[in-house]
Amino acid sequence: MKVSKWSERLFGTPIFDPVVTTSFLFPLLYLIAFLIIPVLTMLAIAFVYNGHFSLYWFKNILTSDYYLSFRPTGEFYRLVTMPSGEQIYYVQGVDFGVILNSIIVSLSVMILTTILGTVFAFVMARYDFPGKNIVRILLFVPLLVTPFVNVFIVKKMFLPNGLINWLFYDILHVFPHRIVIDGLVGVIVAQTMTYYPIVYLNAYASFINIDPTLEEQAENLGSGSFHLFRTVTFPLALPGIAAGATLVGIFSLEDLAAPIVFQGNPLARKLMSFQIYSAFTSGFNVGSPQLAALAIIMLTIAILMFLGIRKYVSMRQYAMLSKGGRWKPRVAKPKGWQAALIYLVVLPMLLISIFPQIGVVLLAFSESWSGTWPEGFTTQHIMSIVTQPDIERVIMNSVMYSTAAIIVILLLSLTASYASSRFKKSQLGPVLDSLSTIPIAVPGIVIAMGYFFFFAKVFPDTPLDPTNLLGFNPAMVLVLAYSIRRLPFAARSISAGIQQVHVSLEEAALNLGAGRWKALTGILMPLILLNLLGGAMLSFVYCMSETSVGITLGSINPDYYPITARMVELMTSAVGSANLAAALGVFLMVVQIIAIVLANLITKQRYSFIGLT
Amino acid sequence: MVDVKLENIVKTFGETVALKGIDLHIKAGELFTLLGPSGCGKSTTLRIIAGLDFPDSGTIYFGDEEVTYLPSSKRGAVLVFQNYALWPHMTVFDNVAYGLKLRKLPKEEIKKKVEWALELVKLQGFEDRYPTQLSGGQQQRVAIARALVVEPKVLLLDEPLSNLDAKLRLEMRSEIRRIQRELGITVLYVTHDQEEAMAISDRIAVMNVGTVEQVGTPKEIYESPRTEFVASFMGKTNVIPAKVVERNGDRVSVEFEGIRLDGLYYTEKSDDVVVVIRPERIRLHPVENAVSFTGTVDLVEYYGFFIEVVGLFGETRIISRTISDRDVAGLRPTQPVTFYVERDDIIVLPKQQL
Ligand SMILES: Nc1ncnc2c1ncn2[C@@H]1O[C@H](COP(=O)(O)OP(=O)(O)O)[C@@H](O)[C@H]1O
Ligand SMILES: [Mg+2]
Numbered sequence: 007m008k009v010s011k012w013s014e015r016l017f018g019t020p021i022f023d024p025v026v027t028t029s030f031l032f033p034l035l036y037l038i039a040f041l042i043i044p045v046l047t048m049l050a051i052a053f054v055y056n057g058h059f060s061l062y063w064f065k066n067i068l069t070s071d072y073y074l075s076f077r078p079t080g081e082f083y084r085l086v087t088m089p090s091g092e093q094i095y096y097v098q099g100v101d102f103g104v105i106l107n108s109i110i111v112s113l114s115v116m117i118l119t120t121i122l123g124t125v126f127a128f129v130m131a132r133y134d135f136p137g138k139n140i141v142r143i144l145l146f147v148p149l150l151v152t153p154f155v156n157v158f159i160v161k162k163m164f165l166p167n168g169l170i171n172w173l174f175y176d177i178l179h180v181f182p183h184r185i186v187i188d189g190l191v192g193v194i195v196a197q198t199m200t201y202y203p204i205v206y207l208n209a210y211a212s213f214i215n216i217d218p219t220l221e222e223q224a225e226n227l228g229s230g231s232f233h234l235f236r237t238v239t240f241p242l243a244l245p246g247i248a249a250g251a252t253l254v255g256i257f258s259l260e261d262l263a264a265p266i267v268f269q270g271n272p273l274a275r276k277l278m279s280f281q282i283y284s285a286f287t288s289g290f291n292v293g294s295p296q297l298a299a300l301a302i303i304m305l306t307i308a309i310l311m312f313l314g315i316r317k318y319v320s321m322r323q324y325a326m327l328s329k330g331g332r333w334k335p336r337v338a339k340p341k342g343w344q345a346a347l348i349y350l351v352v353l354p355m356l357l358i359s360i361f362p363q364i365g366v367v368l369l370a371f372s373e374s375w376s377g378t379w380p381e382g383f384t385t386q387h388i389m390s391i392v393t394q395p396d397i398e399r400v401i402m403n404s405v406m407y408s409t410a411a412i413i414v415i416l417l418l419s420l421t422a423s424y425a426s427s428r429f430k431k432s433q434l435g436p437v438l439d440s441l442s443t444i445p446i447a448v449p450g451i452v453i454a455m456g457y458f459f460f461f462a463k464v465f466p467d468t469p470l471d472p473t474n475l476l477g478f479n480p481a482m483v484l485v486l487a488y489s490i491r492r493l494p495f496a497a498r499s500i501s502a503g504i505q506q507v508h509v510s511l512e513e514a515a516l517n518l519g520a521g522r523w524k525a526l527t528g529i530l531m532p533l534i535l536l537n538l539l540g541g542a543m544l545s546f547v548y549c550m551s552e553t554s555v556g557i558t559l560g561s562i563n564p565d566y567y568p569i570t571a572r573m574v575e576l577m578t579s580a581v582g583s584a585n586l587a588a589a590l591g592v593f594l595m596v597v598q599i600i601a602i603v604l605a606n607l608i609t610k611q612r613y614s615f616i617g618l619t
Numbered sequence: 620m621v622d623v624k625l626e627n628i629v630k631t632f633g634e635t636v637a638l639k640g641i642d643l644h645i646k647a648g649e650l651f652t653l654l655g656p657s658g659c660g661k662s663t664t665l666r667i668i669a670g671l672d673f674p675d676s677g678t679i680y681f682g683d684e685e686v687t688y689l690p691s692s693k694r695g696a697v698l699v700f701q702n703y704a705l706w707p708h709m710t711v712f713d714n715v716a717y718g719l720k721l722r723k724l725p726k727e728e729i730k731k732k733v734e735w736a737l738e739l740v741k742l743q744g745f746e747d748r749y750p751t752q753l754s755g756g757q758q759q760r761v762a763i764a765r766a767l768v769v770e771p772k773v774l775l776l777d778e779p780l781s782n783l784d785a786k787l788r789l790e791m792r793s794e795i796r797r798i799q800r801e802l803g804i805t806v807l808y809v810t811h812d813q814e815e816a817m818a819i820s821d822r823i824a825v826m827n828v829g830t831v832e833q834v835g836t837p838k839e840i841y842e843s844p845r846t847e848f849v850a851s852f853m854g855k856t857n858v859i860p861a862k863v864v865e866r867n868g869d870r871v872s873v874e875f876e877g878i879r880l881d882g883l884y885y886t887e888k889s890d891d892v893v894v895v896i897r898p899e900r901i902r903l904h905p906v907e908n909a910v911s912f913t914g915t916v917d918l919v920e921y922y923g924f925f926i927e928v929v930g931l932f933g934e935t936r937i938i939s940r941t942i943s944d945r946d947v948a949g950l951r952p953t954q955p956v957t958f959y960v961e962r963d964d965i966i967v968l969p970k971q972q973l
Contacts, residue, residue: 020673020688021673021688021690023690508702508704510700510702510704511704511706513671513691513698513700513704514698514700514704514706514765515706515717516671516690516691516692517669517670517671517691517692517694517696517697517698518692518697518717518718518721518765518766518769519692519693519718519721519722519769520692520717520721521692524721529706532708533706533707533708
């Protein structure tokens with residue numbers, strides 16, 4: 007037996023072993039082929055002008071007022087007189103150009119979700135009040151993802167006769183005029199309501215994990231309750247909250263649902279994600295180098311946010327040291343004014359924030375909805391799921407794409423986590439680690455665009471070529487995109503499982519004569535079976551609701567639509583039916599509820615989803 | 620059953636040098652113990668022999684065969700892990716049968732061998748239990764059976780008693796000794812407990828920060844430590860810094876606290892030495908061919924079956940141990956006391972370089 011120095015360096019074991027080598031190389035090459043190279047293809051287009059390397063396209067973008075303007079145009083809100091003579095506030099935001107608009111929306115959503123998520127989390131983590139268990143269940147509702155339709159309901163809520171105006175103008179007389187939101191403000195409000203649960207989950211976990219003695223000590227030293235929150239509790243929970251907020255910032259940046267639903271207002275279209283998306287829908291100038299340059303700017307912003315939070319969170323890991331502590335969290339009965347705040351402000355806010363999901367169900371079961379409330383109960387839309395062939399087909403398509411993607415995701419996360427947690431001396435390990443988490447920071451629309459270039463270039467005039475239009479079969483492209491985009495989430499669940507299995511269990515098998523393959527399949531895999539199942543269910547749900555790639559590359563050929571491609575069509579085309587889209591939304595919610603219940607029952611671990619689209 | 624030879628094994632983990640060039644020769648059929656404080660490299664040595672880690676340099680032989688980089692699965696050096704590493708998803712039977720199934724033995728033979736192994740460790744009737752349904756001692760027996768059933772060339776035991784309570788520890792200690800004698804296999808045993816090592820071993824290697832300080836029978840190690848570290852590690856002992864003041868062939872005179880001891884055996888070059896005297900070799904009454912030194916009583920402590928008298932000689936405390944009440948009758952702190960030690964019981968060693 008010879009030792010191999012480079013096997014030791016690359017794979018962390020001096021004895022060359024096909025199983026170990028495959029565990030490193032399969033995920034590594036997969037990520038290089040289907041994440042790195044497509045993005046590089048985009049670079050190759052964006053940095054070339056007249057056949058030479060050039061920053062021309064970037065200069066073009068950065069010097070154009072359309073993309074970047076430090077002098078805003080438009081009025082943030084105006085008073086509009088309705089045909090009836092009534093005056094309403096029409097709030098839409100101002101225009102700083104595509105790039106700044108995206109950044110401003112993203113930052114606003116981060117701030118608003120942080121406030122909302124932290125308040126809810128603090129109340130749930132620290133107070134015990136009658137009705138808390140119902141609230142706990144209600145808080146799972148906004149996590150349910152119904153692409154486009156929930157934003158559609160948000161928009162409805164803010165119409166002149168919508169729920170918000172009915173409540174605050176007609177009933178409570180809080181508003182001086184009716185308020186209608188649209189444009190960038192509409193996008194901000196819709197995204198805040200969609201994404202605040204992500205901050206909530208992170209903040210809640212952080213509050214729960216704070217060692218109560220730290221707070222007790224401060225109280226003991228005479229700290230009042232708000233002072234205590236400001237000086238001890240919040241700083242300790244901050245890394246977790248910041249991580250959640252950053253995730254929200256990235257999701258906001260790449261979100262397409264809100265801009266698409268609000269696209270009637272031109273301002274909502276002036277966002278980076280929508281600009282790239284609209285190239286896909288409007289006669290395919292997707293190949294434009296200027297758009298590639300815009301995609302790269304978007305990608306850079308997202309990755310900077312991601313790297314920023316990674317640095318920050320690892321620097322302040324101390325707050326997380328408390329993880330795994332088994333103390334009883336500090337829970338108190340709220341004092342009079344605190345109870346008043348909880349019941350009069352926090353709970354109503356919660357009810358409003360879950361209304362979009364309720365609205366989706368109402369919409370799916372109603373004949374029409376033009377006033378404050380829907381009218382006419384019908385099961386016709388829901389029944390379409392099983393009776394209408396085109397709807398059945400998109401569901402079957404999505405199930406097939408997602409199932410195939412799960413298999414790939416499981417293989418990728420298993421090999422990648424096995425490689426990087428069992429062969430720590432490997433120099434490839436950290437590379438693999440970063441590569442398999444970086445998809446979090448790559449906007450879906452950027453992947454869609456990268457794939458567009460990549461497959462058109464590498465497989466021209468084949469079914470894999472998106473420019474082939476009706477000759478294009480997106481199955482493989484979608485499975486690849488799903489597997490890359492969802493990998494980080496499944497990998498986290500599986501690598502947590504692997505870390506709980508002591509390495510000596512595998513070593514004992516090797517030592518008794520088993521090869522790596524036997525030790526992996528006979529010892530490690532049975533022991534992490536539950537994590538694999540949990541990861542699979544998580545991935546399935548996330549794939550079913552995938553939006554960005556599904557509504558771009560997935561919506562080229564109607565025969566192969568995934569669910570989301572059909573939903574966006576139903577929401578935006580003149581003959582479409584929002585009710586039918588809502589029925590599909592209900593279907594997705596049911597899938598999510600079943601998956602979450604099964605995952606929790608079978609694995610006996612606490613799984614929760616974050617609203618991924 | 621083979622002998623195991625380690626030649627100049629070096630192993631580093633990043634900055635830490637875990638093994639600084641280890642030479643060992645474990646004879647076929649003996650129970651050989653690696654003894655040393657925590658972190659001295661015992662487990663690392665064991666894992667390198669098992670093929671679970673590989674040395675940076677050096678060679679390992681099983682008999683005449685070089686196995687330095689042979690994968691663990693092909694080596695036949697079977698390790699019983701400190702945490703037992705039983706597979707929680709398999710029954711006791713399946714745990715023990717694992718290695719046999721890998722060797723593709725017929726079902727009948729596997730069954731027979733597993734029965735034999737479980738009988739050997741006195742666990743008949745536990746075949747269908749899962750590891751979590753067993754006590755610590757029983758889990759350990761399963762781990763030992765799982766290793767023995769594949770007839771290892773060498774059995775490696777990493778602190779096998781450290782997770783057991785005191786009573787069970789004694790019982791398992793003699794069990795392991797019994798099984799080793801019965802099967803006549805080569806066993807490499809790791810412990811940090813000197814008493815355990817003395818009781819169980821044919822030979823002991825005392826390790827200290829990545830080096831082997833001394834190899835020998837328990838008696839040799841205890842009675843003739845060759846380094847200050849070995850002397851002080853083998854139970855409570857007096858280690859007194861001193862200076863060589865006169866040499867006469869292989870005999871020297873040393874001095875500490877103004878006390879001069881003549882005619883002690885010492886052949887090393889260094890004049891900075893320590894004088895090692897076991898407490899039980901110090902008498903409180905005159906004996907023949909003994910050196911003596913007088914100081915004051917610092918403390919008299921009763922331990923039940925023995926009594927310790929701590930004498931103060933200048934700044935230096937020296938402990939003596941006796942089982943006789945009469946020896947200590949009338950000894951009170953601050954009163955003068957004279958210690959007597961036979962010359963052969965005094966060991967002079969070079970002072971350890973730090
Ligand atoms: N996998 C490892 N990575 C880094 N350092 C290690 C590793 N294994 C052992 N060491 C270090 O090597 C030295 C010897 O460890 P070990 O052999 O486990 O000691 P012992 O078993 O005698 O207590 C220690 O300093 C330990 O910290
Ligand atoms: Mg050890």
